[in-house]
Amino acid sequence: MTPEEVLKLIQERRTARKYSSKPIPEEQLQLLIESAVYAPAGGNKASWKVIIVKDPETKKKLTKVSLNQEFIEEAPVVMVFCGGRVVNVAAAIQNVLLMAHALGLEGCWIGAFNEAEVKKILSVPPNVQVHYIVTIGYPEEELTDPTKRFPEEVVYYETWGQGKVTAQLILKILKQALDKVNEFIKLREKIVAKYGEESLHIYRLEEKYSAFVFASLAKRIIDIAKEAEVEEPEIKLIEKTYRDYAEKRGSALGTTKDINSPQVVSVEREYSTRIFPEVFRKAYRGLLCKLK
Ligand SMILES: Cc1cc2nc3c(=O)[nH]c(=O)nc-3n(C[C@H](O)[C@H](O)[C@H](O)COP(=O)(O)O)c2cc1C
Numbered sequence: 001m002t003p004e005e006v007l008k009l010i011q012e013r014r015t016a017r018k019y020s021s022k023p024i025p026e027e028q029l030q031l032l033i034e035s036a037v038y039a040p041a042g043g044n045k046a047s048w049k050v051i052i053v054k055d056p057e058t059k060k061k062l063t064k065v066s067l068n069q070e071f072i073e074e075a076p077v078v079m080v081f082c083g084g085r086v087v088n089v090a091a092a093i094q095n096v097l098l099m100a101h102a103l104g105l106e107g108c109w110i111g112a113f114n115e116a117e118v119k120k121i122l123s124v125p126p127n128v129q130v131h132y133i134v135t136i137g138y139p140e141e142e143l144t145d146p147t148k149r150f151p152e153e154v155v156y157y158e159t160w161g162q163g164k165v166t167a168q169l170i171l172k173i174l175k176q177a178l179d180k181v182n183e184f185i186k187l188r189e190k191i192v193a194k195y196g197e198e199s200l201h202i203y204r205l206e207e208k209y210s211a212f213v214f215a216s217l218a219k220r221i222i223d224i225a226k227e228a229e230v231e232e233p234e235i236k237l238i239e240k241t242y243r244d245y246a247e248k249r250g251s252a253l254g255t256t257k258d259i260n261s262p263q264v265v266s267v268e269r270e271y272s273t274r275i276f277p278e279v280f281r282k283a284y285r286g287l288l289c290k291l292k
Pocket of ligand 1 (some may be wrong): 013018109110111113
């Protein structure tokens with residue numbers, strides 16, 4: 001494999017939250033497990049275990065105690081990582097997700113669940129921690145890049161703070177945000193035409209863009225503005241929007257414990273279709289001449 005192919009595999013792996021009902025062949029499942037055990041581990045003393053769940057009733061129960069993330073129930077295979085050190089589990093999960101992608105599958109790494117309830121469902125002993133759930137299946141959604149930080153957002157050279165970010169980087173991220181807004185509008189139209197406004201496909205799309213794309217872009221802008229000491233009103237507006245969204249989403253999820261409840265759906269819809277797009281457009285227009 002060339003380095004470019006490795007990078008492509010890493011970059012094109014995507015979290016999927018809609019799966020077809022097609023089962024995963026046993027040989028593929030074995031490849032996923034073998035990839036997990038080949039992960040690096042502190043002292044090479046990994047001691048985690050993974051519970052493979054395929055039983056529909058058990059998956060249904062797991063969904064119920066995981067904020068009703070219905071794709072747990074949908075996924076043909078659910079892997080529940082328990083015991084050992086969480087860092088070693090994280091390395092194993094990344095391997096699983098990369099192998100899944102190589103096999104034409106995709107997954108979702110899940111941290112939002114009621115651990116005590118999951119333990120009861122799977123008879124996990126009290127002294128063993130349930131770290132993460134990972135769903136795996138054939139994706140049934142258009143997988144778009146949620147965007148990641150640019151290399152210049154993450155790198156210092158030799159010592160902390162060397163190679164500080166510039167204010168212009170904010171414009172670059174905002175441009176990326178506007179591209180994502182346009183992508184979302186087109187995708188949403190397509191999915192509404194196919195599945196309707198009130199469909200799990202649309203709920204997952206709106207959640208993805210508000211929670212994992214737009215909120216993450218807003219956070220990047222806030223972080224860079226702080227580092228580059230940019231204190232324009234446009235940044236304050238992004239900060240306020242980001243805070244309000246986190247609060248509203250958290251409160252709706254906290255009270256309903258259901259990602260498909262009308263309260264959660266309405267927050268995700270409002271922020272993905274209207275609020276984040278408006279704020280990004282306004283900020284780009286306002287900052288374009290100030291930061292050039
Ligand atoms: C520790 C951890 C916990 C996560 N928990 C959840 C979760 O509970 N529900 C969910 O839908 N996605 C969850 N994710 C998936 C992230 O949302 C996803 O990786 C992120 O949006 C980036 O998308 P990508 O994986 O396509 O790059 C989790 C990821 C990690 C690493």
